[in-house]
Amino acid sequence: MDLKVPLVIASGVGGMGEYLKLVDPSCIGAYTLKTITLKSKVGNPPCRLIATKDYLINSIGLENPGVDEFLRRLKDGEYNWIFEKVKVILSLGGDNLDEYRLVAEKVKDVEEKFVAIEFNFSCPNVEKGGLGVVTDLSNLERLLGILRKTLKSFLIAKVGIEGIFVEYFAKMLENNGWNGISLINTIRALKFVDGKIFKGGLSGPVLKPIALRAVYEVRRVTSNLFVIGGGGISNEEDAKEFLMAGADAVSVGTIIYKNPKIVERIAESLRRGRL
Amino acid sequence: MDLKVPLVIASGVGGMGEYLKLVDPSCIGAYTLKTITLKSKVGNPPCRLIATKDYLINSIGLENPGVDEFLRRLKDGEYNWIFEKVKVILSLGGDNLDEYRLVAEKVKDVEEKFVAIEFNFSCPNVEKGGLGVVTDLSNLERLLGILRKTLKSFLIAKVGIEGIFVEYFAKMLENNGWNGISLINTIRALKFVDGKIFKGGLSGPVLKPIALRAVYEVRRVTSNLFVIGGGGISNEEDAKEFLMAGADAVSVGTIIYKNPKIVERIAESLRRGRL
């Protein structure tokens, strides 16, 4: 994947391009859209967020209009302004293995619009699908093969650290001709808020040591995969560490909520580091 | 498992009883010994530790004298002083499924000395074994059956969040007649220290939201297992939250390094909570 800056906006965090209003597009190697699933999802009931200075827990539940509506909007030109500004990665998901296959079929004739297609195998906030798919290894491996045959795109898998070792997943991807892996997704977490249970996916600074290790372990077993490393990146130094651990590009998520301008600073440091 | 305080000292953190010198034994429901493996292990090369205010990363590598030497010392009475003070949980491990079986065989005639035997299926700091065993699910399940048949003890599995979903592991344990599950072990992590890579297992406060969720998910799928919940417990409030999330007892680890007296405060609050 050829990115002018080895920095991508993580899926979901940046919605459908909204942060292009607050971050200079020339700093963004690619902008990953919010995961689109086969069927539309209203998402989880409120409250959906809780933050501290060290982390964010979110329980969005993949709220999205579904692939058909997404494709309609795409064809109507609603997202043209995004493509004019940045390279775009499409993120796809489903409730079960079959839906992953079907959603891939649906996007076949628009795939060349995207610099890559990322399959989200790791959303912790939906009852079925997301994380669930990794529990059925042989069927998962079969699915990886099917998706590879269905699409010509640069194919990336978004992987979390639960349910399956990242390095095993990476090997499977490599064996099935995939091009990249995006590490790590949020980790399932629980926090008591005023005595009540709040569940969701953990993101932000606390993830960094865990995510760095995931990148390192994946890089140890695969040399072909393009590794997008992220999880807790908050500044230039963090981004550099992900590259040192073996990532080809970094992804920034939660930090964009704290300060969109930091993305520009990180991009600048990555550009300088390349010279 | 009948504990006078629902608090256990986590395996490895408390070594072979050393903290009984600094923590009032009457506050400790059970003291888990450092994991003993079939063969002795010298552990990983130094440096083995790095700490911040939010976490500890350790790379001890299960340094231990091996089960034979352990049994010799046990029979020689070297550990008698521990048994006189507290209930003791034995923690066992191995480099592969076979070694788990063998180490269980070895401890058969001393098992009644321990209030429970915990098998460590989740040490992230050894190349083979530890975490590795969870990648081979059908053999793992067979092993769980064998261990159950080999030992009469209250059997606990120490489980981490990587490689396999905690709730799947819990169901397997329940189906195989195990008695308890101890959640969570350290998570694999990496930190750059003066530009050099340091790898190890992450423990301490940052684990709390992840560990609470693991306890919650396990409790959702099993009602029979005795759940020991821990990971990042730092104070009375944290301990209470683990019980609220579904744990039957809490385990304290890293916090004992910061202040052994906190264990007494936590125990006191748990005792009061019981009334």
Next chain:
Amino acid sequence: MENFSLTKKEVEKISGNTYLIRFNEWIDFEPMQFVMVETPNSVVRKPFGLGSWQGDLALCVEILGEGTKYIVHEAVKLNVHGPCGNDFVPPNKNGLIIAAASCLAMAHEAFKRWDVEVLMCSREEFEMDVRPFRKIVGDESFLKTLRELKGYDWYLTLGSPQMCRIAYGILKTKGEVFTTMDSYMACGIGACRGCAIETKEGLKHVCIDGPIFRGDVVWI
């Protein structure tokens, strides 16, 4: 929608724990829009309604936790982005704004633009001159005044969810009621989908569908 750095010009106590902060810079906004403010105590920014006072851009902040404490007492400069949310277009009739102290500056800008009456409410005595607005202090007085209100075609309540909820209960038979809605936010611009609230018309997002909603849409 832009990034701004605001420098504090003056901080005044309005009442209780609530302060008015005026800034040296100006942001163009419509009444009821808000900004997302960075604080060191959270990985996400926090929403505060835009307003004006004595010709300056102003935020009013009730100290609840670490973030609001930082904004009022510690910060010199604030990183914000905005304006977020929709402007509210009031019905072309005779209306009244019922505002908590934390919404003084918001109400003031609306007053200037819409030529609307404003009732300022607070549990504690006002320690600042909020003229030309009428003041109501204390719960009893708040309930009594609201019950006696008449002659308005619409009402806009600005304040905590509890205050707005209670006001709605009293006012709903007297005219159209509009209200601010509260929600935890991460982005403020429609990206994160975190600020969803349940309404009779399904899930809405406070930052892009609000922050002002019709009372009968969000409450029974």
Next chain:
Amino acid sequence: MENFSLTKKEVEKISGNTYLIRFNEWIDFEPMQFVMVETPNSVVRKPFGLGSWQGDLALCVEILGEGTKYIVHEAVKLNVHGPCGNDFVPPNKNGLIIAAASCLAMAHEAFKRWDVEVLMCSREEFEMDVRPFRKIVGDESFLKTLRELKGYDWYLTLGSPQMCRIAYGILKTKGEVFTTMDSYMACGIGACRGCAIETKEGLKHVCIDGPIFRGDVVWI
């Protein structure tokens, strides 16, 4: 081995970034033993050698990071446990302690108990009266003095790994050399197995096998 709460009596600068802290309480210990000190900046305690000064229990602390800064400048009370490690039994002969400023109090207690000579070394000028000990200031002077030393049967070096390593290189032919070893610690009492160091006799643990080791066991 016990938990203690120590209250600071006085803090004096020894030299450079190194301070002597005297306490109101006393802990019984043998020379070379240490305590583990809690700081807010780490989930683990940090090791500091026990010593005495003017009849008080004393620690000497070189400020390196947040933890040592806290101990010297911020703490009023310290939570510690100890005494940790072995006491060192010096050969029954004519010995010399070569100590960095951060080991002044340790050296002083050894001096009192063993009737041994002490050489205090520092890169920067001493700002405290360290009598009755001889002072060496600066690297050149340190190397020169060590090279000229003679007449001692054994040497004990107390200080940073670098300092001790260099001293060992110079002294190893002149007598038996003993040295402190540095290691990251979590427990200080043999529980965590974190303080392992590589030696010619295999892995050793600084907290239970040390803190003093024979130079020829840990270095070539």
